[in-house]
């Protein structure tokens with residue numbers, strides 16, 4: 001069965017690393033058809049809209065979306081696109097790779113971040129001058145969905161440790177519901193798990209990341225803890241992510257459009273290529289996903305390297321090396 005993939009490169013280095021991912025996917029024995037669409041700062045300038053209706057439609061109809069990065073218009077593009085794909089889980093692996101300088105080489109973490117509510121509910125208002133409020137929404141349904149996804153992910157991917165991050169001692173109602181729902185899900189599945197206060201967890205992740213595996217988090221905590229873990233493994237050029245929906249999903253590097261290096265052809269394509277591997281896994285091509293991941297990991301171990309990893313190779317050199325290994 002042919003899977004249709006929406007390809008949205010966006011702005012800046014998104015336009016450099018996304019074609020690398022498409023080239024690599026085309027080299028694998030998988031039945032994918034690519035449909036290209038535009039979004040981002042340049043699209044806003046050209047069309048008056050950062051996310052044109054046709055791009056939304058392409059993402060909606062596709063089986064999965066590969067998304068590069070956008071600049072200033074990120075909130076107008078990626079948040080609605082996550083909604084378009086009905087994403088309830090944001091999956092962010094942070095893994096250290098052999099041969100690279102990581103602060104903590106033993107790091108192998110996967111953050112499973114609730115992706116629809118919490119502090120990012122978007123319900124904000126100014127009640128009077130100088131006083132603004134935000135409504136933090138937590139539902140049992142979304143908490144159950146993310147916990148079930150987290151435990152399933154751990155089981156499928158061989159992680160023994162599942163930690164539920166929360167701050168239920170302070171946000172008693174909202175994180176109380178998140179925590180008690182996750183605990184119920186663990187009991188139903190007869191799964192081992194730990195719980196951790198998210199602030200203490202931030203410290204423990206830095207000191208002993210090897211004690212953790214899958215970390216199930218409310219929205220904001222997942223955003224912050226996964227960026228913190230990025231620092232442990234060698235930076236943004238390496239980290240992929242997936243936004244998983246029931247029928248659809250979107251895969252993107254954690255990094256942004258990196259205007260400081262855009263147009264120079266030196267962006268590290270690894271984060272995007274690992275995102276492409278997550279896409280293959282999602283579409284149930286586990287062997288091809290593993291092949292791609294191994295080829296990228298071997299290239300990270302042996303080079304060539306882009307300047308962010310201390311080398312002087314370009315995006316195309318690294319992509320060519322990955323293609324050779326495939």
Ligand code: ATP
Pocket residue numbers: 013069070071072236237238254255256257258259260261266267268269271306308
């Ligand atoms: P945006 O506004 O789009 O989020 P940004 O520069 O604020 O852009 P990132 O794009 O995430 O945020 O970049 C942060 C830093 O990490 C920049 O210095 C950038 O050059 C570097 N960086 C990010 N991604 C890569 C990559 N793939 N290869 C090399 N360096 C990268």
